[in-house]
Amino acid sequence: MxxxxxxxxxxxxxxxxxxxxxxxxxxxxxxxxxxxxxxxxxxxxxxxxxxxxxxxxxxxxxxxxxxxxxxxxxxxxxxxxxxxxxxxxxxxAPPARSAEPGEAACDVCAAAAASPRVGALKSCLVCLTSYCEAHLEPHRRVATLMAHRLIAPAADLQARLCREHDRLLEMFCRDEREPVCRFCTETRHRGHRAVAVEDESRERKVEKAGGDGGGGDSAS
Missing domain, CATH: 3.30.40.10 (Zinc/RING finger domain, C3HC4 (zinc finger))
Known part of the structure; x- marks a missing residue:
């Protein structure tokens, strides 16, 4: 450019x-x-x-x-x-960082045919868009956008949508062992044990860390 x-x-x-x-x-x-x-x-x-x-x-x-x-x-x-x-x-703002192969790129820069691909800093689960440092700025300033949920940059945000309800897969059903959207918890997953995806991920990491630690103790 x-x-x-x-x-x-x-x-x-x-x-x-x-x-x-x-x-x-x-x-x-x-x-x-x-x-x-x-x-x-x-x-x-x-x-x-x-x-x-x-x-x-x-x-x-x-x-x-x-x-x-x-x-x-x-x-x-x-x-x-x-x-x-x-x-x-x-x-x-500091110079934009180029996205590495397989890494999430800024969707706004990509739409403007920016070259090379600009690495994303965050992905928005409401906009279903990944943003670089410059294009993330409105999410830090505009009140309505500040309420949006930001996560670490994800390459395929569409994969986080429920195919049935076209809603974000933000819950995890522990009975069926699968991610679900909030509409799912009110329909075919009603009455199932559902927790936030982040909570499930956090607990799995704790369990894995505990398992690794236990293995190390027994080995010693």
Missing amino acids: DSKWAMASPGCFALPEEQFQCTVCRQVFTDPVTTPCGHNFCRACLETAWAGAGAAEACRCPACDKPFTHRPEMSVNAAFKELADAFRRMAS
């Missing part, structure tokens, strides 16, 4: 880096405001440029030199500020 282009949002929209730079300070926008002629500037940069003009005096756009009879009242462009802030965070 050309270094002059960057993914500006979690949706992986590619935009030129210049789109996020103030034409006055040549830095990524801070509190961007939009003039009536449609140009964006850092709020502080525009206030400095117009510092000599009073509220009732004419001033000009620093980009196109369009004159304004009266100094426009500027307010921060909230939507564009969010994009600029996201771009700043992604630009300062």
